Amino acid sequence: xxxxxxxxxxxxxxxxxxxxxxxxxxxxxxxxxxxxxxxxxxxxxxxxxxxxxxxxxxxxxxxxxxxxxxxxxxxxxxxxxxxxxxxxxxxxxxxxxxxxxxxxxxxxxxxxxxxxxxxxxxxxxxxxxxxxxxxxxxxxxxxxxxxxxxxxxxxxxxxxxxxxxxxxxxxxxxxxxxxxxxxxxxxxxxxxxxxxxxxxxxxxxxxxxxxxxxxxxxxxxxxxxxxxxxxxxxxxxxxxxxxxxxxxxxxxxxxxxxxxxxxxxxxxxxxxxxxxxxxxxxxxxxxxxxxxxxxxxxxxxxxxxxxxxxxxxxxxxx
Ligand code: PEP
Ligand code: MG
Numbered sequence: 001x002x003x004x005x006x007x008x009x010x011x012x013x014x015x016x017x018x019x020x021x022x023x024x025x026x027x028x029x030x031x032x033x034x035x036x037x038x039x040x041x042x043x044x045x046x047x048x049x050x051x052x053x054x055x056x057x058x059x060x061x062x063x064x065x066x067x068x069x070x071x072x073x074x075x076x077x078x079x080x081x082x083x084x085x086x087x088x089x090x091x092x093x094x095x096x097x098x099x100x101x102x103x104x105x106x107x108x109x110x111x112x113x114x115x116x117x118x119x120x121x122x123x124x125x126x127x128x129x130x131x132x133x134x135x136x137x138x139x140x141x142x143x144x145x146x147x148x149x150x151x152x153x154x155x156x157x158x159x160x161x162x163x164x165x166x167x168x169x170x171x172x173x174x175x176x177x178x179x180x181x182x183x184x185x186x187x188x189x190x191x192x193x194x195x196x197x198x199x200x201x202x203x204x205x206x207x208x209x210x211x212x213x214x215x216x217x218x219x220x221x222x223x224x225x226x227x228x229x230x231x232x233x234x235x236x237x238x239x240x241x242x243x244x245x246x247x248x249x250x251x252x253x254x255x256x257x258x259x260x261x262x263x264x265x266x267x268x269x270x271x272x273x274x275x276x277x278x279x280x281x282x283x284x285x286x287x288x289x290x291x292x293x294x295x296x297x298x299x300x301x302x303x304x305x306x307x308x309x310x311x312x313x314x315x316x317x318x
Pocket of ligand 2: 203
């Protein structure tokens with residue numbers, strides 16, 4: 001029984017008619033990789049590196065970070081590892097960095113905005129990553145930047161990557177961005193020219209699209225990533241990416257919900273990354289579907305008036 005369950009977890013998330021969706025794991029610590037693989041992860045779709053800076057009294061240095069990324073690549077044995085550069089500010093505060101207090105941190109210096117103002121945080125991390133790429137299977141390490149809002153931000157970050165890569169004589173590493181600010185989804189076609197992939201952070205994208213604090217004690221339940229406005233932003237991102245031959249993943253919480261995953265696959269999302277324990281249910285759901293049915297579900301969801309209406313499609317979804 002257990003053996004059969006494990007065998008099923010190892011199967012790809014391929015629909016009945018052969019459409020494969022890549023399944024990654026969201027991990028916060030390197031020691032979570034083994035558990036993610038045992039749940040059927042095909043790689044790490046989101047390594048939240050801020051956790052390397054939390055739970056301690058100082059920032060990890062370049063060498064320490066290099067060892068961490070190298071060990072993760074080794075544990076993944078050639079499977080993809082998407083490392084998101086430090087994403088702090090907003091709900092993620094790191095006391096020992098002693099960053100200035102902000103009245104409205106969710107709309108403040110967070111994610112890429114913070115990295116661009118703090119090269120002493122950005123550059124050691126990028127150096128550690130490019131050093132790790134030197135010993136890795138080509139293409140297995142990917143770098144992703146959080147909270148991108150403008151083209152200028154990604155152009156500047158790319159230039160820093162190019163310089164560091166040249167200094168270290170390291171191989172090219174695919175560079176992607178999190179799409180979690182509505183402006184990035186709306187301008188996805190322009191951004192797609194400058195990046196290799198997108199991963200949609202539906203937790204923040206929902207918060208910013210619906211103007212609801214994702215941690216608000218009273219309102220958080222209304223911050224539903226299946227709201228048709230959020231689904232339309234996802235569709236815009238996929239359309240923008242496809243114009244330039246880029247792929248789109250989702251690493252927000254909705255990717256780990258079997259119905260959400262089905263809808264996202266129907267919207268053209270190619271990779272889903274989630275909490276490891278959600279992987280078996282999502283894989284089962286996708287293997288039980290066919291692509292035309294998922295696309296039809298996505299079309300109907302985009303026409304819905306509310307997230308309740310979208311959820312009501314669940315019973316009849318294929
Ligand atoms: C998101 O915003 O959806 C996301 C995956 O990033 P985080 O939850 O770490 O902000
Ligand atoms: Mg986010």
